[in-house]
Amino acid sequence: MQKQRGSTKAVTSATQSVRSSMTSTPFTRALEHLGADQLVEYYRQMMLIRRFEEKCQEMYTRSKIGGFLHLYVGEEATGVGAISNLQPQDHVFTHYRDHGHAIARGLDINPLMAELFGKDTGCSRGMGGSMHFADITKNFWGGYAIVGSHLLLADGVALQCQMQKTNGVVMVFFGDGATNGGEFYESLNFAQLWKLPVVFVCENNLFAMGTPLEVHSSVTEIHRKANAFDMKSMRIDGNDLLGVREQVGEAVAYARSGKGPVLVEAMTYRFRGHSAQDTQKYRTKEDVEKHRSADPLEAYRKLLVEEEICPASRLDAIDVQIDAEVDASVEFADNSPVPGNEWLTDAGIYAAPLETLTVDPTLV
Amino acid sequence: MAILTVREALQQALHEAMQDERVFIIGEDIGHYGSTYGVTAGFLEKYGPERIRDAPIAEAGILGLATGAAMAGMRPIAEIMSVNFSLLAFDIIINHAAKIYSMFGGKFSVPLVMRTTNGWTQLSATHSQSFDAMFAYIPGLKVVAPATPADMKGMFRAAMADPDPVIFIEHTLMYGIKGEVPDGDYVVPIGKSVLAREGRHITVVTYSRMVHLSLQAAELLAQEGIEVEVVDLRTLRPLDMSIALESFKKTNHAVVVTEDWQSYGTSAEIATRLYEAGFDYLDAPIQRVNFREVPMPYAKNLEMQVVVTTERIVAAIKKVLNRS
Numbered sequence: 001m002q003k004q005r006g007s008t009k010a011v012t013s014a015t016q017s018v019r020s021s022m023t024s025t026p027f028t029r030a031l032e033h034l035g036a037d038q039l040v041e042y043y044r045q046m047m048l049i050r051r052f053e054e055k056c057q058e059m060y061t062r063s064k065i066g067g068f069l070h071l072y073v074g075e076e077a078t079g080v081g082a083i084s085n086l087q088p089q090d091h092v093f094t095h096y097r098d099h100g101h102a103i104a105r106g107l108d109i110n111p112l113m114a115e116l117f118g119k120d121t122g123c124s125r126g127m128g129g130s131m132h133f134a135d136i137t138k139n140f141w142g143g144y145a146i147v148g149s150h151l152l153l154a155d156g157v158a159l160q161c162q163m164q165k166t167n168g169v170v171m172v173f174f175g176d177g178a179t180n181g182g183e184f185y186e187s188l189n190f191a192q193l194w195k196l197p198v199v200f201v202c203e204n205n206l207f208a209m210g211t212p213l214e215v216h217s218s219v220t221e222i223h224r225k226a227n228a229f230d231m232k233s234m235r236i237d238g239n240d241l242l243g244v245r246e247q248v249g250e251a252v253a254y255a256r257s258g259k260g261p262v263l264v265e266a267m268t269y270r271f272r273g274h275s276a277q278d279t280q281k282y283r284t285k286e287d288v289e290k291h292r293s294a295d296p297l298e299a300y301r302k303l304l305v306e307e308e309i310c311p312a313s314r315l316d317a318i319d320v321q322i323d324a325e326v327d328a329s330v331e332f333a334d335n336s337p338v339p340g341n342e343w344l345t346d347a348g349i350y351a352a353p354l355e356t357l358t359v360d361p362t363l364v
Numbered sequence: 365m366a367i368l369t370v371r372e373a374l375q376q377a378l379h380e381a382m383q384d385e386r387v388f389i390i391g392e393d394i395g396h397y398g399s400t401y402g403v404t405a406g407f408l409e410k411y412g413p414e415r416i417r418d419a420p421i422a423e424a425g426i427l428g429l430a431t432g433a434a435m436a437g438m439r440p441i442a443e444i445m446s447v448n449f450s451l452l453a454f455d456i457i458i459n460h461a462a463k464i465y466s467m468f469g470g471k472f473s474v475p476l477v478m479r480t481t482n483g484w485t486q487l488s489a490t491h492s493q494s495f496d497a498m499f500a501y502i503p504g505l506k507v508v509a510p511a512t513p514a515d516m517k518g519m520f521r522a523a524m525a526d527p528d529p530v531i532f533i534e535h536t537l538m539y540g541i542k543g544e545v546p547d548g549d550y551v552v553p554i555g556k557s558v559l560a561r562e563g564r565h566i567t568v569v570t571y572s573r574m575v576h577l578s579l580q581a582a583e584l585l586a587q588e589g590i591e592v593e594v595v596d597l598r599t600l601r602p603l604d605m606s607i608a609l610e611s612f613k614k615t616n617h618a619v620v621v622t623e624d625w626q627s628y629g630t631s632a633e634i635a636t637r638l639y640e641a642g643f644d645y646l647d648a649p650i651q652r653v654n655f656r657e658v659p660m661p662y663a664k665n666l667e668m669q670v671v672v673t674t675e676r677i678v679a680a681i682k683k684v685l686n687r688s
Contacts (some may be wrong), residue, residue, distance in 0.1 A: 149456060
């Protein structure tokens with residue numbers, strides 16, 4: 001209770017400082033519109049992603065998680081800030097580095113960890129793994145592991161929103177490396193041509209896997225690629241949570257109004273390798289350290305404390321709570337059953353399996 | 365019961381499908397141009413541009429948007445003008461449409477119908493191919509290739525009702541073929557083969573346009589006292605071999621006729637199924653009649669040597685029966 005009162009007091013004082021100050025910033029506007037508790041909630045989401053990812057790395061090292069593991073560490077502000085603008089009727093598509101977006105969209109981490117462990121209680125029943133988190137109840141349509149092609153699926157869901165007048169917006173995430181293939185250009189053309197409610201969020205982390213931006217793209221300001229389609233676009237600092245929230249919020253409002261899609265280029269950086277097995281020969285330790293010293297999560301925590309939104313002690317308590325949640329997700333995943341062999345039959349492949357389906361050679 | 369062409373039967377099926385508000389058609393030149401093979405002629409005028417969506421020449425986009433819309437509850441019909449162009453959409457078809465149901469744990473599916481055409485008429489190498497085997501190879505897809513106007517209508521209805529992605533393969537040389545078509549609500553289930561002609565000496569297993577050539581061959585051979593049984597598979601995945609095997613056990617001889625390349629093609633799978641399940645009934649090696657294995661030449665004299673003809677089917681049947 002003591003902490004709660006302290007927090008309320010901090011809000012009051014910060015609101016007053018907003019009033020007394022003539023400077024309006026994304027921070028002051030967010031505080032005014034959302035209140036201190038919501039700002040703390042964004043911290044909680046970013047930290048939950050961070051700690052979940054760190055636990056994933058640990059579980060991968062212990063061989064509890066197989067396959068590829070692409071961690072979102074360092075890019076949390078983009079996902080949390082962008083998705084914070086979405087409403088329940090909106091939709092999210094993302095790429096194979098999908099853990100952060102799933103958590104930001106509010107997916108429970110227990111089924112996420114269980115998915116990584118290949119368990120029946122996983123969000124995709126243990127069939128998809130790290131790259132294929134989905135939860136249709138949250139219109140989270142999944143991580144897609146073929147670079148760039150999910151942008152077209154996102155257009156398709158946006159077409160459904162438009163045709164059935166759901167007032168929904170589709171937000172689709174992809175990397176800078178996805179903007180050179182044909183499906184990217186097809187998706188932009190369709191979206192602009194038909195004024196589809198799509199917000200394309202390019203997470204420009206400067207590398208297509210291990211190939212630097214200037215080596216893989218003739219145009220390194222990705223947002224300018226929208227110009228070919230007369231599409232609205234913007235380049236933003238993807239590491240500034242409240243800036244991301246505000247600017248992507250404008251893009252979401254624009255798309256929802258029926259004016260058409262927006263391409264957002266969020267400049268960010270991943271602290272870990274492309275995947276858990278990456279030796280990172282394509283960048284120097286100094287480069288990584290430089291970015292780590294500007295950690296968006298640390299920066300945001302500092303902001304909350306210095307602006308007296310929330311005392312450090314309360315943030316510490318949140319961290320402890322998150323650690324417990326993440327540990328519980330490991331326990332949940334460990335104790336969950338593995339998927340059954342029905343997934344190896346046509347009943348696992350088709351929504352409507354037919355009796356005359358494939359002959360199983362082991363049965364002939 | 366009315367006598368309709370394949371084109372008219374499909375038009376009827378498409379008009380019926382359009383009664384469902386969730387259905388829309390997306391494809392190249394389906395509206396303003398008036399439809400390449402005439403199937404959707406008049407649809408734009410009747411249903412409007414919102415539901416008859418002329419698409420850019422961007423096949424991945426057409427299939428990608430249709431797949432996404434299907435996931436979200438629409439019932440799209442994606443038209444790929446020629447199956448040759450579908451190669452540009454194979455990523456969407458194979459990596460997404462076919463996988464989404466199982467890869468995301470069966471939580472949502474892709475009720476998509478992709479219409480496309482096989483065919484050739486001096487169109488040369490890139491416009492005369494068949495990729496039936498490539499579609500049928502993919503777990504997660506359902507692949508149908510009906511031969512008659514009635515089956516076109518009835519199987520299209522089944523495809524539209526199906527919650528899984530269905531590849532609906534037509535043929536440019538079949539649109540004018542006529543046949544009886546039941547009126548009104550008529551469904552032919554996916555995954556059920558049918559006997560196209562009864563006979564007792566040899567079984568021809570085939571599908572799509574080759575059904576008609578096989579029936580012509582059977583007619584010619586009947587004059588020589590050879591009674592040919594013709595089985596129309598109708599669906600390539602799931603492949604229903606029950607009627608073909610029943611026939612084979614009776615005739616002990618078989619020819620497989622498919623309009624694609626022989627190596628790794630649909631006839632390889634069909635013949636293998638006959639060998640695996642019917643070995644004890646085999647009186648002679650199975651023969652296959654297919655495209656010659658070359659990129660299709662333009663010159664008419666060469667093209668006619670590549671494609672399957674009635675004469676080649678007759679010759680194969682006689683070879684299996686050891687008749688000259």
